[in-house]
Each structure stands twice: as structure tokens, then as C-alpha cells.
Amino acid sequence: MASLKELKLRIASVKSTQKITKAKQMVAAAKLRKAQAAAEAARPYAQRLEGVVASLASKVGKSDSAPRLLAGTGRDDTHLLLVANGDKGLSGAFNANIVKAAIAHARALIAQGKTVKFYLVGRKGRAVISRSFPGMIVGQFDTAAVRQPGFTEARAIAQDVSDRYFAGEFDVAHLFFSTFRSALAQIPTEQQLIPAAIPADAPAGTGAAVEYEPDEEAILADLLPRNIAIQIFKALLENQASEQGASMTAMDNATRNAGDLINRLTIEYNRSRQAAITTELVEIISGAEAL
């Protein structure tokens, strides 16, 4: 059994850990509210743009003159997996879940004989992916320098990715991020980024004759790159909210576990103190009886 002094030190150390996890939990709760508001504020733009792109895309269709971002390269050999992660740990399984989804997808693609490349956003997950798929990371974007990745970063990522697309580095791009459902549930999500996925239930237009200026294809060519940036931006915002949510939950658990551990250690501490006192008393009494 550990000595009294050891137990005391142990309790003190667990207590200070608990203070840290408690503080981190409160910080995450405050940040979560902000991140959630940001994610909600970004929704109108994404929705409207998606609606416009979908209705234009269903009109232009897969004709030969359709922009390459919509029609694809005509091949399906090289896949780019764009994995968006956080920069910091202490957020439970948030980063691990995204990476796990991406790796599972990559293995499935490799099993089909496709070439897989990774493009990483954020610092986390790099180690795991480079260990599982050495040499397959073709690029990464560091978001650690900015406090809150915004639209500027999303546009820079989109620019980089579409440059690589037009340079013929890949044929299909998938985006991996975590959709924020609630503080308790974040769902790792896969989304096809390039060529633009047209939802099957796309509104086929209201029937009204819409006039286009300059014309459908020119508008589409202008909107598609923007749509990619917006999808990435949305993913970044969802990720931020998810990260804070996961962090809050994980830290709440950690705080509670630390509390349990302190209780157990305190009981043990009191018991061994009592045992020491009892032993001393027994010694004194039996000493007196012997006289």
C-alpha cells in the first residue's frame, strides 16, 4: 500500500489535472456557442449558391461544352482525398474519427485499383495518414497560423486544389470533415467536391423562363470555383463547431473521472491514516498491559 505522503501527492496532482480539464471544458463551451453561430450564419449563402448551381447544372447537363469542374476529366483513376482536421488535441475522438473515415475510404479505393492522394488541412491526422500511406500526401494547408480559419483560407485551399485539378493531378476529389449535430454527436462526413455532385432531387427550375447574362455556361464557370470554396468553408465551420463540441464532451468526462479518482484516493488516504493510528494505539495498549 502506498504511503500517506505518496497518496497526498497523488491527490494533489489529480486535483490540478481536474482544474485544467474543467477550464478547457468551459473554454470549449464558450467557443462552441460562437462556432455554432458562425456555422449558422454561413448557411444562407451556401444554400442559395447550391440551389443556383444545381438548377444551372441540371440545365447545362453533361454536354461536351460543360465546364470541367462539372463534367469531370472523363477518367476515374486518381482520387484526391481532402481531409480537414483540427490543429489541436484534447477533443476526444474528433480528429481520429475523420481520419478513420478517410482511411477506410482510401483503402476501398485502393482495393478497386485506383490511385489515392491526400491533401491535408490542419495539423492533426498527418502522422497517422503518413504512416498508413507513406508518400501519398501531396499537399497540406496549415491552419495553425490563423486563429479562426475563415473564407480567405477556404478560398486559398480551393484555389490550390483546383489548380492541381487543372494540372491533371487527379480526377475526383472527396472532402472529409465532421458534421456538427450536437455537442454529443459529430458525424464524420464524406462529400464529393470535384466534379460537382448534382443532387438527384435538383429543382428542375420553376418553369419560368430565366434570362442569363452572359449565359448559363459562363455563369456556371464563374460559380463552380466559388462553390468549391464555399463547400470547403462550410466544412471548416462545421469542423470548428464539431471540434469544440467534442472537446467539451471529452473534457466534461475527464473532469468527472478526475473527481471519481480523487474520491477513491481520499478514501484510501483516510483508511491508511486510520490504520496507522490504530496500529499505534494497539502498540501502546499492549505495551502497557505487558508491564
Add this chain to the structure above:
Amino acid sequence: MALHFELVTPERLVLSQDVYMVTVPGTEGDFGVLQGHAPFMSTIRDGALHVYDSNGAAPREIHVVGGFAEVGENGLTVLAERVIED
């Protein structure tokens, strides 16, 4: 009769109100949108939107960068990457 006008950036919904008229700097020339305009889509060059709250009122200027305009049944929606309000 009023035109419903919405101005949206990736970060937030900047403006959503009923106005009299908006002139928009389209890529192929400026155009004004009044209530009841025919369905219309256009890309926008970087420049100023003029928002007239009522007939004859002095316009408000809102500068937009990287924009797109859509006129539908529910009014005019301008999607802009950046908005500089003054």
C-alpha cells in the same frame, strides 16, 4: 409595392429588407431591378450596388466584390464574396 432584396456573403446574411429599387453592376452592364422584374441571373463585376429605399430617395451605396445576382419570384438576391459598407 416593394422589392425584396437580400445581400448575402459567405459569413452572414448582410441585408434582408424591402426596398424600392436596386441597381446592380452586371458584367455586361448595369441594370436596375424593380418589383416584378422577370427571372434573371447575372454575374457581377466588382463595384457598387445602389439601393433606393423609396421612389426618389437618395441611394445607399454598397460595394461588393466577387458577386452574383439572381432575380426570382421572391425578389433580388445578391451573393457576394465580400461587402464593403459605408
